[in-house]
Amino acid sequence: GAVVSQHPSRVICKSGTSVKIECRSLDFQATTMFWYRQFPKQSLMLMATSNEGSKATYEQGVEKDKFLINHASLTLSTLTVTSAHPEDSSFYICSARVGGGNTEAFFGQGTRLTVV
Amino acid sequence: QQQVKQSPQSLIVQKGGISIINCAYENTAFDYFPWYQQFPGKGPALLIAIRPDVSEKKEGRFTISFNKSAKQFSLHIMDSQPGDSATYFCAASLRGSNYKLTFGKGTLLTVNP
Numbered sequence: 001g002a003v004v005s006q007h008p009s010r011v012i013c014k015s016g017t018s019v020k021i022e023c024r025s026l027d028f029q030a031t032t033m034f035w036y037r038q039f040p041k042q043s044l045m046l047m048a049t050s051n052e053g054s055k056a057t058y059e060q061g062v063e064k065d066k067f068l069i070n071h072a073s074l075t076l077s078t079l080t081v082t083s084a085h086p087e088d089s090s091f092y093i094c095s096a097r098v099g100g101g102n103t104e105a106f107f108g109q110g111t112r113l114t115v116v
Numbered sequence: 117q118q119q120v121k122q123s124p125q126s127l128i129v130q131k132g133g134i135s136i137i138n139c140a141y142e143n144t145a146f147d148y149f150p151w152y153q154q155f156p157g158k159g160p161a162l163l164i165a166i167r168p169d170v171s172e173k174k175e176g177r178f179t180i181s182f183n184k185s186a187k188q189f190s191l192h193i194m195d196s197q198p199g200d201s202a203t204y205f206c207a208a209s210l211r212g213s214n215y216k217l218t219f220g221k222g223t224l225l226t227v228n229p
Binding site for chain 2: 004006032034041042043044046049051091093095097103104105106107108109110112
């Protein structure tokens with residue numbers, strides 16, 4: 001199967017700072033990437049959908065100025081959590097799909113963000 | 117409003133037994149139904165998926181049964197093994213939304229040796 005690599009796998013940052021998470025499709029070109037947030041023992045909550053070269057579409061209730069998403073190339077999307085606070089601590093997961101009629105989405109290994 | 121309802125929340129099965137997880141959906145426009153397996157601290161991995169034009173799909177020990185009229189689908193894990201212990205999520209998506217996935221709440225499966 002296709003590989004999606006997420007980096008870093010864990011990050012600890014101080015409250016008020018920003019942190020960037022990268023999501024790369026290693027062996028395919030991803031026209032669409034998705035960013036999810038997952039709290040312990042809960043399901044994945046979609047934050048936003050991004051298509052290469054265009055602005056991300058955020059789900060209702062997700063602050064676009066706080067969670068900046070950039071999908072500048074067909075193999076890379078980034079999520080920047082700006083002015084992080086302890087309540088932003090969570091497991092962030094990206095997924096990518098080839099596009100067109102191909103339905104399968106491939107997930108990264110996730111990033112554990114802890115804001116102290 | 118939860119569009120995909122998953123049950124049970126947790127499931128304990130003995131090694132060699134059959135694990136069954138059920139999901140029900142509301143949106144009849146959904147046209148792709150995958151199941152994902154997630155281990156602690158890892159991202160989800162696709163197990164098996166089905167489209168609404170077939171009633172059953174089998175891959176190894178994993179089978180999806182799909183009932184379009186009832187708007188329900190289920191995952192059967194045959195000969196369950198301790199290594200199958202994980203959280204399982206059903207999901208649904210539709211073409212018009214970039215195949216954006218709507219997830220169920222998940223089922224924590226424990227397979228006892």
